[in-house]
Amino acid sequence: MASATNGSSNGAAKSRFDPHFTEHVVNLMSPDTKPRHREILSSLIRHMHDFCRDVELTQDEWIIGVNYVNAIGGAYKKNRNEAWRVCDILGIESLVDEINHKIATEEGLEPTSSTILGPFWSPETPFRENGDSVVLNMPADGQLTWFHGVVRDVETGQGIPNAVFDMWQASTNGKYDVFDPENQTRHNLRGKFKTDAEGRYAFYCLKPTEYAIDTSGPSADLLRIMGRHPNRPAHIHIMVTHPDYVGVTAQLYPNDDPWLETDVACAVKEDLLLNFKPTKEDKNPECTLDCEYNVRLISRKYKPDAEMLKTNANIVGGK
Amino acid sequence: MASATNGSSNGAAKSRFDPHFTEHVVNLMSPDTKPRHREILSSLIRHMHDFCRDVELTQDEWIIGVNYVNAIGGAYKKNRNEAWRVCDILGIESLVDEINHKIATEEGLEPTSSTILGPFWSPETPFRENGDSVVLNMPADGQLTWFHGVVRDVETGQGIPNAVFDMWQASTNGKYDVFDPENQTRHNLRGKFKTDAEGRYAFYCLKPTEYAIDTSGPSADLLRIMGRHPNRPAHIHIMVTHPDYVGVTAQLYPNDDPWLETDVACAVKEDLLLNFKPTKEDKNPECTLDCEYNVRLISRKYKPDAEMLKTNANIVGGK
Numbered sequence: 001m002a003s004a005t006n007g008s009s010n011g012a013a014k015s016r017f018d019p020h021f022t023e024h025v026v027n028l029m030s031p032d033t034k035p036r037h038r039e040i041l042s043s044l045i046r047h048m049h050d051f052c053r054d055v056e057l058t059q060d061e062w063i064i065g066v067n068y069v070n071a072i073g074g075a076y077k078k079n080r081n082e083a084w085r086v087c088d089i090l091g092i093e094s095l096v097d098e099i100n101h102k103i104a105t106e107e108g109l110e111p112t113s114s115t116i117l118g119p120f121w122s123p124e125t126p127f128r129e130n131g132d133s134v135v136l137n138m139p140a141d142g143q144l145t146w147f148h149g150v151v152r153d154v155e156t157g158q159g160i161p162n163a164v165f166d167m168w169q170a171s172t173n174g175k176y177d178v179f180d181p182e183n184q185t186r187h188n189l190r191g192k193f194k195t196d197a198e199g200r201y202a203f204y205c206l207k208p209t210e211y212a213i214d215t216s217g218p219s220a221d222l223l224r225i226m227g228r229h230p231n232r233p234a235h236i237h238i239m240v241t242h243p244d245y246v247g248v249t250a251q252l253y254p255n256d257d258p259w260l261e262t263d264v265a266c267a268v269k270e271d272l273l274l275n276f277k278p279t280k281e282d283k284n285p286e287c288t289l290d291c292e293y294n295v296r297l298i299s300r301k302y303k304p305d306a307e308m309l310k311t312n313a314n315i316v317g318g319k
Numbered sequence: 320m321a322s323a324t325n326g327s328s329n330g331a332a333k334s335r336f337d338p339h340f341t342e343h344v345v346n347l348m349s350p351d352t353k354p355r356h357r358e359i360l361s362s363l364i365r366h367m368h369d370f371c372r373d374v375e376l377t378q379d380e381w382i383i384g385v386n387y388v389n390a391i392g393g394a395y396k397k398n399r400n401e402a403w404r405v406c407d408i409l410g411i412e413s414l415v416d417e418i419n420h421k422i423a424t425e426e427g428l429e430p431t432s433s434t435i436l437g438p439f440w441s442p443e444t445p446f447r448e449n450g451d452s453v454v455l456n457m458p459a460d461g462q463l464t465w466f467h468g469v470v471r472d473v474e475t476g477q478g479i480p481n482a483v484f485d486m487w488q489a490s491t492n493g494k495y496d497v498f499d500p501e502n503q504t505r506h507n508l509r510g511k512f513k514t515d516a517e518g519r520y521a522f523y524c525l526k527p528t529e530y531a532i533d534t535s536g537p538s539a540d541l542l543r544i545m546g547r548h549p550n551r552p553a554h555i556h557i558m559v560t561h562p563d564y565v566g567v568t569a570q571l572y573p574n575d576d577p578w579l580e581t582d583v584a585c586a587v588k589e590d591l592l593l594n595f596k597p598t599k600e601d602k603n604p605e606c607t608l609d610c611e612y613n614v615r616l617i618s619r620k621y622k623p624d625a626e627m628l629k630t631n632a633n634i635v636g637g638k
Contacts, residue, residue: 017414017417017421040374047373052415055362059416062406062415076392090344090364096377096378099375226349227350266340266343
């Protein structure tokens, strides 16, 4: 039971509210509660209580929150994971990604930053040859790009042979192949490439196009309240793996994109920017742009338990 | 865009994660965001991020949380407000109630503690005469009680005439009148009483019976994970009002109830306990118990904007 003083203030320095209430709730957990459950729920209870006290949440505001949480689940359906969207808007998916993938060598050398996987990775993407094109269906407004680089060991700087550079991107209409069967054949704008003896990969793709997330439902209501737009910067997804290294999953963004600073999913990091340069020398006359991006991988010895792939997209379906 | 260092640690003392990320997300809010929205959402974002960092939430755990939030809304239906139930279990409804009703005189004198309203208050409860019984349908296992007391000014100690003492309680089967039409007529175990010239009220009611909340759905899953039972201690609801005083809404609990310390809704406070004493002297031979409870009210001058009634039960329907 929470303590209540009768006729005298409790003298708590920090808060005028019962200083024992939060610990009372935490301590309702059974001694048999699994340690990780206890750790997570204790922290959640403490932070939620501190939030209520910090803003002195009114009952009307609390009821708005209760109704909002109910509405999130009410909007859930196949290919629409509303709680996931809300997490993206609040930066939670991006933060959890950082928490799980932040890693550095003893000297503080960091591999290419991880960022959110998104729901559109496919385990069935075919391998292609270096120099091939992933553009199976060229849109009229597409800008064909020669995309190339080296996958290096972050400590030695040496190229890593036989790394897998898996990439996927939306077409210029903002849609991925599986959601756009009228315009795109399966595996359009997707490909896996194996790095050569010097760690090099290369292919043709499109300069990516920015798109907005769906602007209906509770997640969009949240954006409106915050005065935020629904746009993601244009991006190319990559997942780079090698058995001897910790894999990197990231999104790469053109450095001239207007939404870099205000990405609705809060998933842009400085080392993930791309510089698309005009080219007139490419052997393919349709190709007008050149883009080089080098990836840094860190030895698996720094995280022996790292999974090869980040595949939560498969667990929950699309959003 | 969140900053990412390339090849050197950022030197943040407290966290190994990007020390600028949370403020980046907060600052995505537009300058036009309403100040209260900004205050609430900034605090929510900071606390949710701190929670994720404090427990180093894994991606699998985060996805469990995403699915759980979706499931809460999926369980919502008429007379079942799942997000509200989860808030009760986490102590959030009780805390918000304290935040909104904590009040004291300049000398630190406090009125009777507020506690959660619950969903079963009725605006249609009839006035009855002091000395009447609210027991319209006597259950076989009921214990008739002479319930009486004085409503006093917390500063002067004087009885307050013409205060309204509104009470409601479940029957011995744990059900309120509206959900138990086979056994209970409308307004059974409900009544409003006006205090007399000395501030006294009195009526016959039942000694209340403890009951469990529904043990299905996501809220019950949460209880199971925490190793907690679903029981509320027995209680009588009261709502005491007077135009010159700040109203008090509370639940009163028998001091011998087994669930006082572990109330599933975390809503017990020390000054809300009742002492039921055996009696053989009552004028009504069926009456076996006597219970006295005195209420302390605080002058409205300490909270001139206080609403007369706490009626959020009407806003959202039952839970």
